[in-house]
Amino acid sequence: MIACCTPLAGSSLSDEDAAELERLFKVLADRTRVKILNILLRARGQAVCVCEFTDQLDLAQPTVSYHLKLLREAGLLDREKRGTFAYFRVRPEAMERLHSLVEPAVLAEAV
Amino acid sequence: MIACCTPLAGSSLSDEDAAELERLFKVLADRTRVKILNILLRARGQAVCVCEFTDQLDLAQPTVSYHLKLLREAGLLDREKRGTFAYFRVRPEAMERLHSLVEPAVLAEAV
DNA sequence: CTCCTTCATCGACAGTCATCTATATGGCAC
């Protein structure tokens, strides 16, 4: 008889914690949003104008706006308006949190 | 006149690199797969039987099989068959790679 | 061999997502 379904040590991830990780990874699970993050990180924390994204990404302006909104709602970006222009910057503490969450030792426990 | 669209330093993420990050995050962007990873990491690298997942996750067996397949295709899991049973274990090097990829300094450059 | 168990695959279906065009909002110039 093969030993199977033996109990595991440690407390399992709660539904809420799993859902939170899902939300976070969903935001990152798109090449356009990855590129946006890359542009912002290359700016070393400085604010970047929306026109910069519409220039570099080959997408219609509303599509870019849509992705920026998702990133902002996830708490990864801050927006700042100057006149009709909008500037975005990355939130360093959010990136730090992301980095710490994917630590194997952390994923083995609750969030 | 507001300064806008000023050039950025550094090389931008290539399409392929962005697509690779997208693929990786897509696999993680599901609460069931997050829970599977959590179970495997709590097992401290030991192999875990499929029945363990079907027990703990409240899902039909084909659904669990589907998620395990995605995780395996992403290189995050290894499978080992013993008789009719299948055991999965996490690939530590894949988790390490994941952790290093979400480093802000890394995301600011190419992968 | 036959039956049962475990797991993987298939096909269908509902829900979600990324994208577009069209439109609205709101500031600046004149």
Place this chain on the structure above:
DNA sequence: GTGCCATATAGATGACTGTCGATGAAGGAG
């Protein structure tokens, strides 16, 4: 005020995804 420009929002649409039930494949028990 009017007109223009940058951005956000709304609605539509095609593609993808997670889920299930049904079925297939393969090994162990009797």
